[in-house]
C-alpha cells in the first residue's frame with residue numbers, strides 16, 4: 389500500500405512539473421513517410437519556449453525531416469506523409485487547413501548553406517519587410533538596422549549596406565540570413581546545421597548569437613557538431629534510424645546518458 393501511495397505521489401509531482409513547463413511546441417507520436425519509407429517513427433518531443441533544442445544523430449536518421457515538418461517544408465515532396473501531432477498554441481500544425489505560408493512567418497527557417505538574395509545587404513532585410521506589408525521605406529530601413537544589430541552585423545556592414553550581399557564572408561552571409569528571417573517576426577527559428585559551412589570563428593559568432601536570440605525566440609537546431617549541441621542547447625534529442633533514442637536536458641545527456649547507444653554515439657563509437 390505504502391509503495392502504491394508513493395508511486396502515486398511521484399506521478400502527481402511529475403504531472404505537475406510537466407504542466408509547469410512552458411512548452412512552445414509539443415510533438416507527439418509523429419511519424420513521417422516518404423512513400424513506403426518511414427523516416428521518422430512515433431517521435432514525441434516537448435520543445436520549451438525560449439530554449440534551444442538540439443537534434444543530433446548520424447546521417448540519415450531523420451533530423452532534417454523532423455525539423456522541416458515543423459513548418460511544413462516537406463509538403464511538396466512526392467509521397468510525403470506526416471501523421472501525429474505538432475501542437476503549437478494548441479493547434480496541430482499538421483492539420484490540412486493550416487496555411488503553410490502563414491505558418492512560415494511564425495516559424496522561420498535558416499539553412500545549412502548561407503543563401504542570401506543576390507541583392508544588396510540592406511535589401512536582404514528590407515525586401516521581406518516589404519513583402520509582409522511594411523509600406524514605409526524609412527520604417528523598413530529602421531527595422532533593417534534593428535535586425536542587423538540583433539545578429540551583430542550592423543557595425544560590420546553599416547558603411548556598405550548597398551553592396552551585394554554576396555560580397556560578405558560566409559559567416560556574415562549566414563548572420564544576414566538570420567537577420568532576414570527575424571525580419572518576418574517569427575516566434576520560432578528552425579536551423580538546419582547553420583554553421584556547418586563556416587570556420588571556427590564564424591561558428592563561435594553564430595553560437596553566441598543563438599544564445600542571445602533564445603531570449604526572444606524558441607530555437608530548434610540540427611547539428612552534426614556534438615560540442616556545439618553541448619555548448620548551446622538546453623535540451624538534446626538523439627535520433628537513430630528515425631527514432632528518438634534519448635531526449636533530455638543537455639547536461640544530463642552528455643554527462644550521464646541513460647542509453648548505451650547514446651553513450652556510444654557521444655564517445656564516437658559509431659556514426
Ligand SMILES: Nc1ncnc2c1ncn2[C@@H]1O[C@H](COP(=O)(O)OP(=O)(O)OP(=O)(O)O)[C@@H](O)[C@H]1O
Pocket residue numbers: 422425427445446447448449450451452453454465
Ligand atoms: N525527399 C526525400 N525523398 C525520399 N526519402 C528521403 C527524402 N529526404 C530524406 N529522405 C530519407 O529519409 C531519411 C531521413 O533523412 P533526413 O535527411 O531527415 O536525415 P538527417 O538525419 O537529416 O541526415 P543528414 O544528417 O545526412 O542531413 C533518410 O533515409 C533519407 O534517405
